[in-house]
Structure formats: C-alpha cells, structure tokens
Amino acid sequence: MFFSIIIPLYNRPQEIKELLETLVLQTYRDFEVLVIEDGSVNDAEAIVNSFAGQLQLRYFKKPNEGQGFTRNFGFERAKGDYFIIFDSDCLIPANYLEIVNNSLATNYLDAYGGPDGAHASFTPTQKAISYSMTSPFTTGGIRGNKKAIGQFHPRSFNMGVSRQVWEKAGGFIITRLGEDIEYSIRIHSMGFKIGLIPDAVVYHKRRTNFSQFYKQLHFFGRARINIYKFFPKELKMVHFFPAAFTMFVLLTFITNLFGWQISKLFNLLLAVYILLIFFHAWLKNKSAKIAFLSIIAALTQLIAYGIGFMQDFWKRVIFNRS
Template sequence: MKFSILVPAYNEEQPISSCLNSLTSLTYGDKEIIVIDDASTDSTVQSVERFLDKGVILARRKKNGGRAAALNSGLQKATGDIIITTDADTVVPADWLQRFKSHFKRQGVIAVGGAYQSHNKDKPLANATSVLDQILNGVFRKSLVPNKLSGVNSAIRRNALLDLGGFNENSWWSEDSELGWKLRRVGTVVYDPNNIVSTQYPDTWSGIWRRKFYWGYAMGLKFREQMPFNIKLWIRPMLFMALFLSLLTFLVTIPYGIRMYFVPGLIFLLLLNLLTLIYVPLGAVVMARNRDRASLKTLPVLAVLPLVREFAYVFGMCLGFCKGRVGSIKPSWKEKTNYKDTEDTEKKILI
C-alpha cells in the first residue's frame, strides 16, 4: 500500500522545515511526499528545496488558489493508493502511516481521520485551545462534530477521492468537512483519536476568534447553499442561541420577581455550565494524561474559551448565511500581515 502525502504551503518558510523533517523520518517505506507551493511570496520554495535530495517532490503553482486548489494540484501528481493531507506547520509521529494502514485493511474503509494537538504548548491560549479540541475530539470522540476528517490529519483512498472530483475548490475553508460528508455516503469513514499530530495553534484571542469565525462563516455559506438535515451541525449553534435567549429572558423578567426570572435564570446557568465550567475538570484530566504541567495557566482559560469560540463561530455562521460570499475575507488566521486587511473587510461585511 503506497501513501501519497500532500502538503499545501503558502508562505510557510519558517515551520515547513520541521514538518518535512518529521515526514522524511517516517519509518514507512512506500510513500511519496509532495509539497505544493501555492505561489508563496516568501522563501517557502527555498526551504523545501533543501529536502529534494531526501525524496520530497515540489510542485509549484503560478497563481495562489487556496488550499483546495493546491491539494488538487498535488493529487494530479500523486501515484499512491492512499492520499494523505496535512499542513506545513504540522509535525507527525514516526508510526503515522502504519496507524493509517491498519484501518485500511478493514473491509469498506475509504477514509481515516486522525486527531491533532498544539505544537506550541508553551503558549497558554494555544494550549487551552488544544486541550479543548482534545476534549471534543478525544473524550467525546467527535460525537458533537459532524465530520471525522480534518485537513491536517486525514487519509483517503485515491480512487474514492477521484470519483468525487477531488477537493472542492469552491468550498472555502470547509473542503475537508464537505469531503467527509460526501465520503460517508459511499463508504466507511473512521476516526482514530490515538493517531495524533502536532500543529501550530493561534496563541492570541484575536487569532482564536478569527479561526472560529472563518469556520462558522464557511458553514454559513454551506447552509445558504443547502440546509442539511444533520442534527450534529445544529447542536452547537442552537445551544449558544438558547444560552443567549435564556439570558435575555432572565434580564427582561427580573423586574417581575423571582417567580418570573427563576426558570430562565436556571436554564441560563445550566447552559452556561455546558459551555464553560464542564470543560475545566475534563481539561484537568486531559492535561494529567498528557503530563502537562501548565494547568495553573490553562484551566482558568478553559472556563472562558468555549464561550468565546462558540460566539465567534455562531457570529461567523450568521454573517456567512445572511450576506457572505467566497473570497470576501482573508483565508487564514496565520497570515499576521493580513490581520488589518481582514478586520477592514469584516467591517465592510457588517455594513
């Protein structure tokens, strides 16, 4: 079984060396590593060229087209039975491919998704976000998430991917989710919470906001195209909306006495607990399992972080559904040089 590892890269001159060091060190022999430079304006190409003598294949695009377009360019060059996608700021474990292979031996499996955690755990916000994702993806085993695949750690049978037309280049910031939904209709998609890669997480509140805002915005665009009947897609936004409505009802009924505001107040506190406080003890368990000693800095953040992330997600979803359009905002929270442009564009969307 041959694996083709696709690594789309746009202005990743700093982290891509660590990524390629881990990929070229994989113990599995029958593999090819294809880096697709999406018309970078920095020294990404020069960083990749240092690994060409280790078997890395470099594909260069003349025009920036986004992650899905870059992956399709890599797919055209791939010769493996299994296509694996990851990011240029990600480090993988030595037995990464063996773990994927064990799942594809099962009858009917056409795709396998893995887990991810923060590579920059020394940053409290990044670590807290990583712990929260480990709770949702590991402890809850993605039971609240409607998709088992993630762009940073997924493996897909090449023939199944080609049958679906590759990666949807019009699916802004949600090509992995859309692909996962399509694949579930034709075969078995497996999630392995123990196959974990390390990737860079945003380490500022603005970065966390943008990341979730973009995902929500992309989901809003999808909802506007077709309102899917999938209860998992609705759990988180509906829970947040219920929290907001219960708080509003509680505030409005305060002047009428405890008999009126007791029930909405109780509902608000219960929902608030589901979105915030419940993650603190779960986070402590996850960090103890990971032997993470940064709990004193991380646990307090976990009491606030879920609320901020869900608000950003729901806000982005509403904007995307009501008046969003593909390409109207910058595609990545990692492009710090574009933050001001992103803020200006988000203001225009609101007008």
C-alpha cells in the same frame, strides 16, 4: 502501499520546516511529499529544498486559489496509491504512517480521518485552544470522536483518500468555507467507505493567539451554512448550539444590565458551565494556567462560531443571498 502526502502552503515557511522535520522521522518509508506554495509572498523554497536528500520531495509554486484547489493541484501530480493531506501547522508522530498502513491493511477505508491533539512543545494558549476544539463541553467534542453524531466527516488537517476516490469523485469543488466536509459527504454519497482511524493522531497547532482563533472560528461558523447550501440534511441540532450559547451570553449580559431577577439563574448556569470547563481542562492538562486559558478559548470558540453561523444563516438562508 505508497502514500503521497500533500501539503498546501501559504506564507508559513517556519511551519513547513517543523512539519517536514517530523516526516523525516517516519518509521514507514514508502511515501512522497508534495509541498504546493499557494501564491505565497514569503515562500519556503529554500527551506523545502534543504530536505531534498532526506525525503522523496517535490515542491511547486502556483497562483493563490485557496487550500481546496491547491490540494487538487497536488492530487493531479501525486504518484501514490493513497493521498494524505495535512495542514502546514501540523506535527506528525513518527509512527503515523505505520499506523495508517496497518489500519488500512486490516480494515480498508476508501477515505479516513484522524484526531488531533496538543504537542508538549505547544504554548499554553495553543494547548488551551486544542482542548477547546476537542472538548465534550464544546462542539469540538464531535471531531475525531468514535461517538460522533451521524456520519463521520474527515477534516482536511488530517485526512486521506484513495486514488480510486480521486479518479471517481474528483477533488474539492469549493476551495474554502467547509470544503473538506463537502468533499467527505460527496465521497460517502458515492458509496465509498469512510471512517476514523483513532490512533492516527496529529498535533495541530491551530492558532497562536485568541484574536486569530476568533477569526478562524467565525469562518467555521459561516462554513457550516455553506455546507447547508450543498446538503440541507447535514445541518444538525448540534450545529445550532454555539448560536444558542451566544444568544444566552447576550441575554445574561442584558438581564444583569437591567437588574432583572432572572439574571441570578443565568449567572448560575454560566458559572457552572465555566467551572465544568475549568476542572475538566485542568484534569486533562494538569495545569491551572491552561485550564484558565481553556475558559477563554471555549468562550471564544462558541461565540465566534455562533456569530459567523447566525450571520450567514440570516443572509444566505433567511434572505437567500449568495
């Protein structure tokens, strides 16, 4: 099978350098790489071209449209039997394509997704963020998990679709705000087979500080409401958890501010939750520092998502504004 790897890029020259360095090391060699510069001011043309002798590589520049439509630009020009999309902030294990090729040969999927994890080179903050996004104590536990609730939806940081999917379903119809989930649901609704390849792991850097992480998760919360507008039945109870948690934290603050007796119960519940995160993160990462940072990451994730979710739920569902 010949793979086309499609990577949208926006003002991240150093990230694409590190990503391409990992693709050079792939044990499975039947693939091409398409890097599409999406209206970047700080472009990576020189960096990408430096890999020309090591990879089957094509580089494009286009006006800024967002990641969804930029992937479509790559689909239209890809030569492969199967298209794989990565975010530019990913590192790819050397046996990734070999794992995907063997898995598809054994149990063919029209579209697949894979999990993400933290690389040893990541900073403690990045490892804490990675923990939070994959932890069973946050909504991240449903990502890249065999036991996910409902139909599995591949995410665009680590996702593949066959040429047949592209030819029948087309590409992304929205460019941001949950474009990958909408695409996954639409592919599934057309009868294609979608699944998780558990061993097709990528190392996803995500954000390097908590301020950036907050903005990203606030955006994710809004994106869930955008998906609801396309597919109302896809809004599950688990998606309300961050909003409920955010309201609980606010209520805890208020009860402590006014000295209400029930504040003791709220404080206890919050303390137990924080301790669960701390010790689980410590067990996973073997580091007290990362465990402490994981508390900050988890609270940031849930509150940012919850605020974004409530903001657009109120605006777009209650008041039905676009």
